[in-house]
Amino acid sequence: MQKRTWAQMIVSGVLAGVVGFVLAFVTLSGLETPESSGVTQAQRTSGGSSAVLASHDELPVSVSAGGDLMDAYQTAFRRVADQTIPVVVEVNVVNIVRQRRPSSPFEFFFGTPRDGSQEQEYRRPGLGSGVIVRRSGNDVFVLTNNHVAGEAEEIQITLADGRQFEAELVGGDARRDLALLKFQSSEDVPIARLGDSDALRVGDWAFAVGNPLGFSSTVTAGIVSAIGRNPGPESGMPMLTDYIQTDAAINRGNSGGALVNLKGEVIGINTWIASQTGGNIGLGFAIPVNVAKRVVDDFIRDGRVTYGWLGISTGDAGSQLRSGMDLGTSEGAFVYNVFRGSPAEEGGILPGDFITRINGEQVSDSNSLVRMVADLQPNAESRFSIIRDGDEMELSLQTAIREDEAEVARRSSRMWPGLAVTPITDQIREELGLDRNVGSVIVGNVVQDGPAATAGVRAGDIINRVNNRNIESLADFYRALNDASSDEIMFRIRRGEQNILVGLVR
Structure with a gap:
């Protein structure tokens, strides 16, 4: 037997690999011949009156064992083009x-409008x-x-x-x-x-x-x-x-x-x-x-698109929020604020609720919640699965028709409580130079013209008490906020070196 050179051995290996790949691809792909598959046309x-000339599920790809795989791709791509070009x-x-x-060269160069401009x-x-x-x-x-x-x-x-x-x-x-x-x-x-x-x-x-x-x-x-x-x-x-x-x-x-x-x-x-x-x-x-x-x-049907509207502001559940609210999952949307008089308020949704499913379908994050609510038929009954204070529960409510975005923005003053709070982490303490005993919950955002802003709450305020209840966690804050025994909410706030009281009316 003659010795093969390294070059011959490499070429033989490459050819064997290519042939093996093609045969394996043809075998595993189940590619069909034209005689065994349907033809799809637009x-x-x-x-x-509509008439379907031919409408089958599979686009045919023609290849036989040992045939040209690239020709099969070309045939498939051509048929896609033949079907779709006419409908675009x-x-x-x-x-x-x-x-x-x-109206004058003066206005053109200096931009000062004069009488007579058209x-x-x-x-x-x-x-x-x-x-x-x-x-x-x-x-x-x-x-x-x-x-x-x-x-x-x-x-x-x-x-x-x-x-x-x-x-x-x-x-x-x-x-x-x-x-x-x-x-x-x-x-x-x-x-x-x-x-x-x-x-x-x-x-x-x-x-x-x-x-x-x-x-x-x-x-x-x-x-x-x-x-x-x-x-x-x-x-x-x-x-x-x-x-x-x-x-x-x-x-x-x-x-x-x-x-x-x-x-x-x-x-x-x-x-x-x-x-x-x-x-x-x-x-x-x-x-x-x-x-x-x-x-x-x-x-x-209507000349316009109608979207469902729930009336809440939401966010995603980060690790600190999940821990502070005893959620155990990140799949869902956290409710920060509820619009007064909205379907959400009338249906019983509260700030601090975590929405996990709508009509049995998983809510992955706050963006998916917005899209899923938009797809709900207004005035139709829908089931919302939520986690509240660690307990799972289900609420049934009807969405309203979503107004245009400018109108939704104008309603922001009706959001309750008009703020978002977050746990004070070690990173926040270090960045703001806070002592260990300064508090556990800090205001991260305040809605412009909302109840909290009108009362004087500011981003960066540390909430130590709500209605004389000590706040040691995010869950404590929302339990106190949602206590329906009083219409008046009193925050004891640490702002810099000062302790102040701020009151809101529910």
Whole structure:
């Protein structure tokens, strides 16, 4: 037997590994031939009656043992594109912007308005994408982002085949950044198949379809990078939805377009990107299609989206709060304040309660609570599971209709007690230079114009007593605060070197 060189041995090993990987992948993946699997195509409608040409669960992937795996991927990707490009449209809008025109060179250079200045209208064009989601008679409905078309004066829809239609706004909602458009046609128009975004898993294939920078019918591929993303209040993005994160390329003009899965089903509406340059860096975010489905129904029925409102301010349960309130779990939302006259107050929710479930569904954190309450049907009975003073209990109440965010903010003066307190940790003691015996609970936040602020409570105040009860823990504070035996609440507060009394009326 001849000796093999190291190079020959390495090449043989690599080839064996590649062949083994391909065979193992084909075997474990259960990839099917065209003869053994169904063909999935988008729904098409004609004259208002819908007819599904073919609609099966699985997208076929053709590969035989020893076949070309990359060809199988290519075949699958082509079929995704064939199904989804026709149902994604280009949305061209014109917004009318009104600005005051300088009446003189003096005003132009120095900015001092003079008599005779006039307001002038400017036409500002915009571009986005949309998804054809429904048809009723000759009315065809297109879902897009509110920031694309919610304020538009003129809207034009261009289909992938070049047909153009004038459209109108059915309804727009800034709180979830979704809008529904409508155009009329008696011709055949493809309708998107909507998937189940709750079934997504990290690592699933994802395709972004839209019109980035005006390049119509663009398809990019990636994966689902994360699910349940919360952008945070500092991002300026709507908070009444979570987001699907993907690395499929998304750029300006993709807004309102489709994020689809390997079956060709729409699983999200592409909405925003995180970027320091304004271009794609692999951090794209889409509104889950299950959120969008309900919005479509509300728009068609009422022309607006209604959200449930409970009337509380909440936060997450950190380790110190869990320990101080004997919670034992971090999954839930801690109630800091309750709006007076709100469904929460009428239903018996108190400051210091920890909400863990709504109608049996787990509340993971304060953001999920806000979204879950928003999805509740106003005036319908709902069950809230809570932990109060270490005991589990259940309350039944009805939510109200959530007003716009400006109105909710104006009601902040009605929050009881209008403050948030936190245990004094060793870190807080060190940072503020506090003695060991100074107290156990400190005011972390005071709501502007709320009862506590009006009474003179300040952030940084240390609460030593409530109605002559010593406060040695967070649980002590909320037990005393929620004692219904008196309408008057008296705080003994340590502020600097001074001890003061502050009174509130419940």
